[in-house]
């Protein structure tokens with residue numbers, strides 16, 4: 065795995081790739097349909113063959129098994145086998161309404177499905193870029209004087225350790241969730257962060273809670289040790305509570321953020337207000353060989369099934385797949401440019417519009433079609 069963040073790679077000759085498509089729940093299938101259209105089209109334009117294979121995951125897998133009279137599961141063996149024989153996984157989102165977590169279909173859905181995939185494929189490094197598009201700066205709720213200073217950061221989140229993967233236990237009136245990190249588990253995202261910083265503005269900010277947590281002290285030790293190999297990169301540290309404030313108050317401070325699983329989860333949602341919506345935030349979850357690409361947001365049950373979700377995060381996750389899994393930099397850049405063209409043209413989903421303007425909102429599938437049309441070939 066190499067950082068390659070923003071690194072130009074030479075145009076590749078025609079490739080043939082198998083993509084496992086795990087649309088999942090809520091808005092997943094809607095935004096996924098748009099992303100598949102776009103990736104298929106860029107493949108056609110550049111002469112590649114992308115074979116898409118759909119697999120069930122999450123509540124959708126559970127419901128399908130129930131309907132077939134099989135034992136329900138959130139992550140069927142057939143889905144894992146499909147992923148294993150693919151070159152990349154394009155993932156939508158999983159989970160039900162936040163007040164229905166107790167229902168059998170949704171209970172432990174994210175843990176079983178999403179965390180299951182991350183663990184199974186050792187997807188240790190999660191990249192979550194967040195920037196303000198100059199032509200969309202009016203969507204950012206911050207004052208022009210704050211965003212005018214330039215906002216472009218990438219959060220590197222450790223993805224297979226920490227409190228989400230520690231022991232979870234309920235014992236009568238007590239509950240435990242254990243946070244555990246090893247030097248090796250921290251080094252991987254840390255090295256990636258320094259490599260990424262070298263290709264950017266050469267600054268790594270480690271976000272932690274080292275005033276309280278032993279795990280965070282270990283993160284700092286590893287950061288200082290890794291830093292020795294990157295003297296050209298600046299390193300600083302910030303507590304997570306302050307980081308949540310600074311990402312809003314002084315976002316231009318950040319270049320590359322390196323942080324643990326839970327802090328990265330929280331901070332990346334906070335950072336989603338910068339571009340204007342979670343619906344613009346893609347992500348790449350990198351493993352040792354197979355990588356998975358997923359929007360930073362969830363299944364958004366509040367807007368699911370209405371055709372109003374923003375597909376850009378899913379489409380840009382597809383662009384990250386082209387770049388990191390297939391080394392197709394020009395094709396990735398073509399998808400990003402097409403998304404920018406559509407956004408610039410003012411064709412926007414409701415999440416990017418003021419309440420009073422929502423009647424002008426463009427549907428999920430129409431945005432996908434518009435990105436397809438905006439795609440330029442070689």
Ligand SMILES: NC(=O)C1=CN([C@@H]2O[C@H](COP(=O)(O)OP(=O)(O)OC[C@H]3O[C@@H](n4cnc5c(N)ncnc54)[C@H](O)[C@@H]3O)[C@@H](O)[C@H]2O)C=CC1
Nearest residue numbers: 157158159160174342343361362363364365367373374415
């Ligand atoms: N990667 C995944 O599969 C994730 C799954 N979840 C699950 O999603 C479900 C809902 O969780 P929430 O806390 O509500 O978070 P969420 O990220 O699904 O939604 C938060 C807010 O952002 C909006 N939003 C998210 N994506 C959007 C898009 N593409 N276009 C327009 N608006 C968008 C939603 O409408 C909602 O108002 C839960 O079951 C949760 O566990 C949450 C986060 C990640």
Ligand SMILES: CC(C)CC(=O)C(=O)O
Nearest residue numbers: 174175178228329360361
């Ligand atoms: C199950 C959660 C950890 C998923 C999530 O919120 C995320 O990855 O952003």
Ligand SMILES: [Mg+2]
Nearest residue numbers: 329330333360
């Ligand atoms: Mg999250």
